[in-house]
Amino acid sequence: MMEQTERRVISVIVMNEASVLSRIAGLFSGRGYNIESLTVAPIPESKYSRITIVTAGSVRVVEQITKQLHKLIPVLRVYEHADLVETEMALVKIPMNESLGDIEALTHAYNGRIVNVGSDTMIVMISDEPMRVNHFLEAIKRFHPKEIVRSGSVALER
Amino acid sequence: MQISGAQMVIEALIAEEVEVVFGYPGGAIMNVYDEIYKQRSFQHILTRHEQAAVHAAEGYAKATGKVGVAMITSGPGFTNGVTGLADAYMDSIPLVLISGQVPMSLIGTDAFQEIDAVGISRPCTKHNYLVTDAADLPRILKEAFYIARTGRPGPVHVDIPKDVTAQIATFDYSKEVELETYKPTTKGNTRQIKKAIDAIAAAKRPLLYLGGGIINANAAELVREFSRMTQIPAVETFMARGTLRYDDPLLISMLGMHGSYAANMAMSETDLVIGLGARFDDRVTGKLSEFAKNAQIIHVDIDPASISKLVNAHFPIVGDVKNVLEQMIPLAKEQVDPARYESWHNTIANFNKLHPLSYTEEGDRLKPQWVVERIGQLLGDDANISTDVGQHQMWTAQFYPFTRPRQWVSSGGLGTMGFGFPAALGVKRADMDRVSINITGDGSILMNIQELMTAVEYKLPVINVILNNNFLGMVRQWQTLFYDKRHSSTDLSIQPDFVKLAEAFGGVGYRVNTKEEFDAALKDAVEKNVVAIIDVVVNRFENVLPMVPAGGSLFNMMLEYKEK
Numbered sequence: 001m002m003e004q005t006e007r008r009v010i011s012v013i014v015m016n017e018a019s020v021l022s023r024i025a026g027l028f029s030g031r032g033y034n035i036e037s038l039t040v041a042p043i044p045e046s047k048y049s050r051i052t053i054v055t056a057g058s059v060r061v062v063e064q065i066t067k068q069l070h071k072l073i074p075v076l077r078v079y080e081h082a083d084l085v086e087t088e089m090a091l092v093k094i095p096m097n098e099s100l101g102d103i104e105a106l107t108h109a110y111n112g113r114i115v116n117v118g119s120d121t122m123i124v125m126i127s128d129e130p131m132r133v134n135h136f137l138e139a140i141k142r143f144h145p146k147e148i149v150r151s152g153s154v155a156l157e158r
Numbered sequence: 159m160q161i162s163g164a165q166m167v168i169e170a171l172i173a174e175e176v177e178v179v180f181g182y183p184g185g186a187i188m189n190v191y192d193e194i195y196k197q198r199s200f201q202h203i204l205t206r207h208e209q210a211a212v213h214a215a216e217g218y219a220k221a222t223g224k225v226g227v228a229m230i231t232s233g234p235g236f237t238n239g240v241t242g243l244a245d246a247y248m249d250s251i252p253l254v255l256i257s258g259q260v261p262m263s264l265i266g267t268d269a270f271q272e273i274d275a276v277g278i279s280r281p282c283t284k285h286n287y288l289v290t291d292a293a294d295l296p297r298i299l300k301e302a303f304y305i306a307r308t309g310r311p312g313p314v315h316v317d318i319p320k321d322v323t324a325q326i327a328t329f330d331y332s333k334e335v336e337l338e339t340y341k342p343t344t345k346g347n348t349r350q351i352k353k354a355i356d357a358i359a360a361a362k363r364p365l366l367y368l369g370g371g372i373i374n375a376n377a378a379e380l381v382r383e384f385s386r387m388t389q390i391p392a393v394e395t396f397m398a399r400g401t402l403r404y405d406d407p408l409l410i411s412m413l414g415m416h417g418s419y420a421a422n423m424a425m426s427e428t429d430l431v432i433g434l435g436a437r438f439d440d441r442v443t444g445k446l447s448e449f450a451k452n453a454q455i456i457h458v459d460i461d462p463a464s465i466s467k468l469v470n471a472h473f474p475i476v477g478d479v480k481n482v483l484e485q486m487i488p489l490a491k492e493q494v495d496p497a498r499y500e501s502w503h504n505t506i507a508n509f510n511k512l513h514p515l516s517y518t519e520e521g522d523r524l525k526p527q528w529v530v531e532r533i534g535q536l537l538g539d540d541a542n543i544s545t546d547v548g549q550h551q552m553w554t555a556q557f558y559p560f561t562r563p564r565q566w567v568s569s570g571g572l573g574t575m576g577f578g579f580p581a582a583l584g585v586k587r588a589d590m591d592r593v594s595i596n597i598t599g600d601g602s603i604l605m606n607i608q609e610l611m612t613a614v615e616y617k618l619p620v621i622n623v624i625l626n627n628n629f630l631g632m633v634r635q636w637q638t639l640f641y642d643k644r645h646s647s648t649d650l651s652i653q654p655d656f657v658k659l660a661e662a663f664g665g666v667g668y669r670v671n672t673k674e675e676f677d678a679a680l681k682d683a684v685e686k687n688v689v690a691i692i693d694v695v696v697n698r699f700e701n702v703l704p705m706v707p708a709g710g711s712l713f714n715m716m717l718e719y720k721e722k
Contacts, residue, residue: 015339018288023280030281060466067463073285073305076339 007036008062009081009155012051015074016042023072024051033057033065037088037152048076052154054130083158089127089151090137096120098143110136121146159330163292163323164189167256170299172199173331176227178218178587179203180211184231185271186258189323203587203616206608208235210580212242213606216251217544217584220567223376225252225306226584232258233271236317237278241574243313244282248571249397250374252311254302255279261321262290275317284312292325297333304335309342310461311374342460346477351485354432354456354473359493361430361454363502364390367413370397370570371435371459377480378563381434382406384483389496391506393421395436397570400560410506411515414442415706416552419715420509422706425450426713427505433457435479438468439571440708448711458482513704513717515556522672526625526696527553529676533595533623534559536680541593542585544568546578546602549631552702554597576605582620583613593621593684600626600650603691610663613689621683621690624656627698635701639719656693665689 014020021040028035036054043050055065062080069078094103096119103124107113110133112126126136130153137148161169167190171179178201183191194202205211208230215226226246230239236257246253260269276288285305287298295318302314358364372381378401385392385408393413394401402409411418413425425431431453436442443449446468457464457471458479465474475482517527530553533541543558544567545551551568560566567585569577578596586594603624613620625631630648637645657667666686668679676694683690704715 018290019276019280022277026280064463064467067467071461071463073337073340 005056005058006062007054007056009084009086009153010053010055010062010066010069011079011081011155012053012069012075013043013048013077014051015076016047016049017074020049020074021051023074024053024069027068027072028053028055028065031068033061037150039152039154052152054153079157081155081157084155085158086129086153086155087127088130088133088153089125090133091115091149092124092137092140092145093121093147094124094140094143094145096122103143106136106139112136159328160326161329162189163289163295163318163325163327164193166292166295166327166329167299167318167323168193168197168199169329170296170331171227172197174225174303176200179227179229180205180214180218180584181229182208182211182231182235184235184258186232186260186320187229187235187256187323188258189320190229190256190258190318203583203612205580205583205612207606208238209241209576210583210606210609210612212239212253212255213245213574213577213580214584214587215253215255216242216246216577217567217581218588219251219253219584220581221542221564221585221588223374223564225254225303227254227256229256230258231271232260232275233273235271236273236275240278240282243279243315245569245572245574245577246313247282247284249569250311250370251313252306253313254306255313255315257315257317258323259288259317259319262319263321265319276315279315282313283315286315287317289316289318289322292322292327295322295327296329296331300331300333301335301337304337305340309340310371343462343476344460344478344481346458346475346482346485348485350473350475351482352489354475355486355489355493357430357454357456357473358388358390358432358490359495362499363428363505364430364432364499365424365428365453366390366392367425367431367433367436368392368394368398368401369434369436370395371479372398372401373563375435375460375478375480376563377435377483380480380483380487384487384490387487387496388490388494389499389503390432391424391499391503393417393424395439395442396555396568398436399555399558399566400563403561404559410510412555413712415444415708416556416702416704418515418556419513419704419717420506422704422712422715423509424506428453431455433459433471434483435459437464443468444706444710444712448713517700521697523697524671524673524676524694526550526627526700527557528673529623529625529694529696530554530557530597532673532676533597533680536677537593537595537684539565541565541595542567542589544578544582544585544594544596546596546598546605547573547575548599548602549627549635549700549702550597550599550602550625552632553625575602578602579606579609579620579622582622583609583618586618586620587616594618596620596622598622598624599631600624600628600653601630607659610660610665610689614664619687619689621680621692623692624694625696626653626693627696627700628653629698632702638699638701639716640707656691660689660691663689665691668692670694
């Protein structure tokens, strides 16, 4: 009996202190849970940080992940999102010999723009839902990107 | 009060009413040891290996229910102690381990005896700290003790760089621990408890599944009351031995891989499992899909992550098992009819009759099970029992007549060979009026044999009973059963003279071949009141039975093994 594996987004509110990220990452690796992406940044004007983790697992596994995260001492809250707004950013470096107009039009369609133009390369930025970021990165291929960087997801419950 | 970090450690230990610290000094922790030298409030016991220091602290904690304290130095001192941390983590033992670290300015430089200690201890502790400022030490030490003993207990590691122990700062230990992110649930949810009691009242074949959490919560007395009142039969996990008296008519026995036939069959036949402080470990459940297949599950545990981790609970109750039982007992008194389980009792009695835990005496060689039973007959309640890991451990869990909680100290989750002797030292230190017996094997005993010296120096007369079969017996048993008798690296025919070994350290030793010799040796060792080794020659090829092969169903037990 195989249990259905689903993509899940989990937000973890933690004390902003040394080694807290290694506790979270270590828990995932130690217990064999998978991390698709992980982002972390301090929550403004508080002593907390927010960690957004994209993972995949059955309902049972995700429930275990949530409980195990809760057990860590510096963890204040764990949200397993159901109804959420999720956004990811990507930066792409493209050679200058590609069509500027076509690139600009494409990035526009994904809430993006050209953020830097150098002598040999330009850099474009988009921010959108992770699935649409995938689509964008597929589409941008024909402009021969030299480097791609994705930020990982951030999410808020609606 | 302006004092040094090292003095703070001492003051904190005094404030926590610590009476003994097990440890081993070294460069990075010397400032603290200098303060230990100057104080008279607690005893420091110098073990002969850091691993033993942590195991001794575990034994002490298990015997008393208090937080055990161990202290070691950086680098190899710390890494030697890691096995003890992992052991305490797996068995939920409250422990504070204080380790020295190289000075802050040297951290990250691969300095002499430097290792990333908190990086190593992170996955095998409940929590850990690297102290970077002496001003934080009072808060951190107080939190460490608090975290170790509350909720699901466990080890907490505090790593202190050498310069921090020299640094002067304000010591104020009066502030209550305030951890916004750590608030263990201790009271059970009333509605869930009511539903659980309804399920119990409606069940035909309910079964108490008693786990080590009962011992940790000091709830054995309440469990006894609950089972007496409801007349619901019980099985115990390995960790729960001593919760019910061995002669309690409601106690079936231990369940699991080496549980009794009746206990495993009862678990397979029950229609309602009442799990109290047990965690459905793989050595208990066997094949999960076949485990307690006909039953609904009530699961009471202080650790929410233990509930529905492996077996789905129909009635999850998060809380301290003692509090939950206090909530359950008055309800059960009203609702549960103790007379309704008669046919269930008969079924279990039949299981017991069919295949009781037993062994057959044959030839001149002593049977290891006899030795365990005999210690029970001669010392019974007067002994605290520790073990190492392997066949001897399972025979002890099966055959010793346990009468009270905390009488039994053994490495369950991690299965640490070398645990028994140092743990028995800690037990002895905690309970000087009783005999501290370490039942061990000829393999395990050599893994912390140096503790003979500690036992002699501190007059901790542990009696080590070696069930000597010249084998790493449990591995040999698996090789016999599953590896076509290829006894790869398990033959221990080459052995030291254990009698001379004990004597060389200043203890006493006995080599025993017969029942009479065993009785005489045990009596003499108890009277001599010094550390002892009783080297008992037992049947070489005895197997631990029944046995549920790993991954097999609980009801498919190997009950006997015949040489082919």
